Amino acid sequence: MTAKAGSNLERVLAEGHFALTVEVGPPRGPDPEEVIKKARLIKGVADAYNVTDNQTAVVRMSSIAASKILVDQGLEPVMQMVCRDRNRIAIQSDLLGAHALGMRNCLCLSGDHQSAGAGGKLQGHPGAKNVFDIDSIQLLSVVKGLRDDAIQEGGDSIDPAAPFFIGAAWTPLGPPEKFRTVRLAKKVDAGADFVQTQAVYDIPRFAEAVKRAEDAGLTERTAILAGIIVPRSAGMLKYMNANVPGIDVPEEMIERMKSASSPKKEGVKVTLELIDAVRNISGIKGVHLQAIEAEGMLPDIIEVAGLLPRP
Amino acid sequence: MNEMTESQNGETRIVVLYCQHSVGNDVDITSCAKSVAGVRVRPAMMPCSSKVQVSHLLSILDKEADGVEVIVCPEGCCELLIGSKRAVKRIEYARGLLDDIGVGPARLGISHGAGLPADEFVKRVAARAEAVMNLEENGENR
């Protein structure tokens, strides 16, 4: 079967390997060195590197720009694109530009509401007009159209086609839970080649959700990568459990982190256990590993998990 | 009773809106009104405190008085059941508005009573007048 976009991530999955993606957060400033520094820390440890798009509506260097810097450093980015800030014209224009600059993976997301950017020490831009001209599922269709039919959303053609390996996000444990399988199905129908899930901590419930997806034939049509966030403290887990929709942390895990003599070390242990657990869930084709603002932790974790060298 | 005219000799002017049941039937209101030193009082009886309107209270403060005291029946004792509850809410809202424009929410107050005797009535009025005079001293004047 010919490759859809020719990306490394696509190849790894097509060859049947357990895939590994990690996340890189661009800086709140224009300095490319900051991206280069992170790139050097984690070069070679993953099959592709997600570059977030103004995550939590906080202004950061754009995903396209930071992705280009990664490309220049020899890493393959997964450019993330949200629907909050751009209309369909800007989106398609950015996709053409991204392709020209060497990007071949695109993760299509709704995007956090702009009110999320105002919190803690940050003022953000809660008064900004949000766009949401199209939603994430329509965005998947748009990217697919640019790839498979060389056609824009409005019907005009592009020349040549702009192929991307297309990704979507999935929050299997978010309410309404029974609809989440349908939502995944819609994303797959719209064009999702791969899916990265919201962070998993409750393995049994996650496994149930994946089973439902499997029963619906979805795990054959799309490659699901389980999201894992490295926990650093009980406080962090508690916070995510209470405040991040779709992240459910079992009480025992919070207790475990609390009573650990070194929460950092315990967190790494937990991460390794989670990676192991999801590998054993039928239908899971890889892991999307995140160490928030601590990318330096990743190489060791990945090595100990037995995931090196990458194929 | 008609609205009070301009304040004379810097007297503090207080309007008292009281529910008919909150003050004793035998109380000589007119006499009470005259017995607060340095304060000009206009008492006005309401059939029920549910009659209190925010617009009316503000109008009184704008045109006629430096402070308004509203006396209503204790909660649960209102003859018309929820009148006093509504009055409390409205006074709270009106005080918020006064605060918004910086003229001092303490100009407007509400207290409860059932068949109050004369001296208690006078006490309430005097207290409201004092609160208003404190505002003036602290610069929250108009």
Added chain:
Amino acid sequence: MIFGEWKPVEEIVESLADSTEVLLVGCATCVAECAAGGEKEVETLAPLLSMALKKKGSSVEIKTAMLEKQCEYEFVEMLAEQVEKADTLLSLACGIGVQVLAERFPDKRVLPGVNTSALTVREEAGVWASRCAACGDCVLGETHGFCPVARCSKSLMNGPCGGTSKDGKCEVGEEMDCVWNQIVERAEARGELDSLVKIRKTKDWSNTRHGGPKKVVRKELRQ
């Protein structure tokens, strides 16, 4: 109804800085229904503004007037005599009413006292909630009676995002219901969950302000 709320009183007071004779005009329709511009609110705001202006040393007189509807030219006409004596019209109507006043009395300063912000229903006494976004392409028939344009913070068309909280609330605020959660529950209750599988295509926003300010002419109704 069209929903509006008082602008912050300080903002209104400041806007009256250059005025001497103000006519505060209310409207007995939408803004009265949302307790912002009806007779009660006019009679409350007038003394409040008067006190605030006196405190600033201004001697502005606030006169009041009520109209049945500020968006009807024939009602606005009835103000003509009162307006003559005023230099400023402070309107508590929605943006439509303010502009009708401005159109009819172009040499007067016309100011808004209300921020018009939504199309709402009154859920209960004192509670109004957005229902319609005037998107010009109604999909209510496909979403089981809940509008995803007005009631989803992201106007999503294909189901909830990953931000729905455990109690079915929107990620933006716990006072907001996730409307997609409500749509799914309603569809399920009707045994029509399948109706939500179809991928809803991109919306055409051009039948709204996005396509340019709307002006509609119905020939058969013109005189």
